[in-house]
Amino acid sequence: MINTIIFDLGAVLIDWNPHYLYRNLFADEQEMTDFLGNITTSDWNEEQDAGRSLQEGTDLLVAQHPQHEANIRAFYGRWDEMLGDAIEGTVEIFKQLKDSGKYKIYALTNWSAETFPVALERYDFLNWFDGIVVSGMEKMRKPTPAFYKILLNRYHISPKKALFMDDNLRNVLAAEKLGIKSIHFTSPEKLKRELEILGINRPQ
Known part of the structure; x- marks a missing residue:
């Protein structure tokens, strides 16, 4: 019972979907898909879900991909737009x-x-x-x-x-x-x- x-x-x-935010940041759908699939990955996001601070997770990714800094920082900086x-x-x-x-x-x-x-x-x-x-x-x-x-x-x-x-x-x-x-x-x-x-x- x-x-x-x-x-x-x-x-x-x-x-909840990151596309809601990133369609406003990328003119090209494929570029957006590549960014979400290869930079701000599910594995990376899950580390924040497991307790890593948003600041630490963001800074780590920016250090790895400095050319994408603005879009990386948007992930949590504008997170509410994914809801x-x-x-x-x-x-x-x-x-x-x-x-x-x-x-x-x-x-x-x-x-x-x-x-x-x-x-x-x-x-x-x-x-x-x-x-x-x-x-x-x-x-x-x-x-x-x-x-x-x-x-x-x-x-x-x-x-x-x-x-x-x-x-x-x-x-x-x-x-x-x-x-x-x-x-x-x-x-x-x-x-x-x-x-x-x-x-x-x-x-x-």
Whole structure:
């Protein structure tokens, strides 16, 4: 019997995309794609999610690629411009789960401790959670098993009674290895169907 739901945030409940910023900075789409794929990479960004300061991460990258300094500094200097809207279909599912009163609902997110307060101010639904564990505050991130265990231990969650959802398959597989039933999120519509199959959030 599942009594706990664990959401990822980015690309599940919140539309975060560096393209929203960098399309304003690059005239050429391919140049933008090359910059994001080869300079401000996901691996680099995840180090800030794991606790490295934005200043340190930025300075390190500028030293490696001084010709791209202005665009590198924009990554965190104008970070809020990468935030899009809430993903309304998933927020509606979240609200239905919350209103049912059947589940404790948590968030487990890879997110910099320095930028997360911006999201807290922008998205009211972040206040609906029974608890949020932020990688940048814990100095570790998904898919590290110890990061999941922080959430489980802090809120006394039984892995066998929890359901986790994340858009990154790597993170889903890591949760499953800990005995947490998981859903690889691809869209609100597909999530709704999968929850109904599990007997969760089934229409009355």
